[in-house]
Structures are given as structure tokens and as C-alpha cells.
Amino acid sequence: MLSLPVTTTLLSSCVVFELFKQFLDTSFIPAPHKYASEKRHKWKNILGSFIHASYCAVTGICCLILTPEYLSDRVNTFEQNGALMSAASMGYFLHDTLDSLRNQNVAQSWPILLHHVFIFSVGVKFLWRQSLLGYGLISTLVEVNGVFLHLRQLLLMYGVPKQSKLYKINLFLNIITYLGLRVGVLVVMEICLIYDRQLMPLWVNNLMLVATLVIIVINLVLLHRIIKVDVISENSDFKLNTRKHVMDW
Structure with missing residues (x-):
């Protein structure tokens, strides 16, 4: 059974993200012109995802540093923080799933909904059983890349040129962290799941192995x-424009 602090935190987080998106409708934060009306939900969704990725990246790293046992005993280590x-x-x-059902076409957003339902179900199961939390915290390292991945979308929304230094710096960090902390961490988790095979129910191990492999392929x-x-x-565009400029000259 989920403890009272865990249940309260889960529900409070859901409410906070909902209030945050409502706050965006009345705040001083300007929405990109293209996303100011009909597509405003997409902008709010990406901004919410950026906040969530930043939160997970910072707190996940802190938890792994303060409790390194999560790295050595990924199955049985469990503590309050x-x-x-x-x-x-x-x-x-939970919030993003309900928000998507309310604001998006299910036929178009079903991959995201399926991903969220799977992550939520598995995460709550870990918290309920008070086991395998190490895998959940290790997976938060993926969200370090999520910060740059969502920032890329925000930069595009605000019309930041791809030739700008800001965009190029983010692109570099995005690709480096994508390879190291998204694909790399998932590959390490796959290896650890094989190593920990005897420490968890077989069906859980097989499910996580298949799901992680599928996510690796999707990410690639x-x-x-x-x-x-x-x-x-x-x-290609740069070379084409340069060639055209030379010919015009």
C-alpha cells in the first residue's frame, strides 16, 4: 500500500502541474504568436514537460548521490526521499495523461498516452511494493537530456534561428546527452536487468527488458x-545558399 506522504505528494504534484498550466493563461509569460490561440495547449504542454524534466534531472541526481545504494542494489533499496x-x-x-485526454485527439496522441500510462503504472507499482526504485531513479538520468530536448522545441516555437549560437549550443548538448544519458543509460539498464534477473519476478523482468529495448529503438x-x-x-541548406550567393555575385 502507498504510504500517506507518497500518496499526498503524488496527488499534490498532479494538482500543481494543473495550476501551473492555468497560471500560464493569465501570467506575464508570452506565448509564441503561432501558439497564442488554437495551439496554445501544445506550448503549455512543452513548457510543463520542460519543468518536469528539469525537476527529475536535479532531484534524480541528488537522490543517487545521497543514496548510492540505489546504484549497487537497484531492487531492494528504498528510502523516503x-x-x-x-x-x-x-x-x-497522471496530470499529463488526464490533460491529453481532455485537450488532444486520442487517435493522434495515443503513443504518448500509452507511454504515460505504462510509466505511471510501473512507477506506482514500484512505490507500492517498495522495490525496484533504483531502476526508477536511474531512469531519471534520461531527463537530463529531456531538458535540452524540450528546450529545442521551445526555441523552435519562439522562432529562434537554427543558425544562432543559442540553438547550436543546445543542439550540441542535446545530441551529447541523448547518446550518453538517454540511449546510454537505457542500455546500461538493459544490462542490469539481465544481471538482476534472479532478484525479481520473472514476468516483471521480461516486461522491463522488452519495454526498455523498445524505448531504445524508438529513441534511436x-x-x-x-x-x-x-x-x-x-x-545542405547552408551549402545551397552559399553556392547561390556566389553565383549571384
Whole structure:
């Protein structure tokens, strides 16, 4: 059974993210012109995801530093700070699932909904059983990349040129952390799941192995798209424009 502090934190986090998005409708934070009306929900959703990724990145790293046992005993280590941090994150996934059902077309957003439902279900199960929390906290390292990934979307929304230094710096950090802390961490988790196979129910281990492998493949596809759009296409456009300028000259 979930403890009272964990349950309270989870529900409070859900409410806080809902209030935050309502606050954006009346705050001084300007929405991009393109997302000021019909697409305003998309802007609020990305901003909420950016806040959540930043929270998970900072608190997840702090939990792993303060309780290194999560790295050595990923199955049985369980303490209050890690549980509360995970509960707050689960509150975001609960909020975002309900928010998507309310504001988006289910036929178009079902992959995100499926991802959120899976993460929420598994996370609550870990908190309920008070086990496997180490895997949950290690997975928060992925959100370090989430900060730069969502920042990329915000920069595009606000019309920041891809040739700008800000965009290029974020692109560099995005690709580096994507490889090291998104794909890399998931690969390490896959290896650890094989190592810890005897310490958890077989069906749980198999489910996590398959799910992690699927997420790795999806992330590699997304990384290819980012490189194709932000690196290959931009370089091609730059060369084309340079050639055209020389010919005009």
C-alpha cells in the first residue's frame, strides 16, 4: 500500500502541474504568436514537460548521490526521499495523461498516452511494493537530456534561428546527452536487468527488458530525425545558399 506522504505528494504534484498550466493563461509569460490561440495547449504542454524534466534531472541526481545504494542494489533499496521524488514525477504523468485526454485527439496522441500510462503504472507499482526504485531513479538520468530536448522545441516555437549560437549550443548538448544519458543509460539498464534477473519476478523482468529495448529503438529513430533535421538538412541548406550567393555575385 502507498504510504500517506507518497500518496499526498503524488496527488499534490498532479494538482500543481494543473495550476501551473492555468497560471500560464493569465501570467506575464508570452506565448509564441503561432501558439497564442488554437495551439496554445501544445506550448503549455512543452513548457510543463520542460519543468518536469528539469525537476527529475536535479532531484534524480541528488537522490543517487545521497543514496548510492540505489546504484549497487537497484531492487531492494528504498528510502523516503527517493520515494517522494518518484511520487512527484508520477503526479506529472497522471496530470499529463488526464490533460491529453481532455485537450488532444486520442487517435493522434495515443503513443504518448500509452507511454504515460505504462510509466505511471510501473512507477506506482514500484512505490507500492517498495522495490525496484533504483531502476526508477536511474531512469531519471534520461531527463537530463529531456531538458535540452524540450528546450529545442521551445526555441523552435519562439522562432529562434537554427543558425544562432543559442540553438547550436543546445543542439550540441542535446545530441551529447541523448547518446550518453538517454540511449546510454537505457542500455546500461538493459544490462542490469539481465544481471538482476534472479532478484525479481520473472514476468516483471521480461516486461522491463522488452519495454526498455523498445524505448531504445524508438529513441534511436528520434535521434536520427533530430540529426537529419538539425544537422544534415541545415548543412545542405547552408551549402545551397552559399553556392547561390556566389553565383549571384
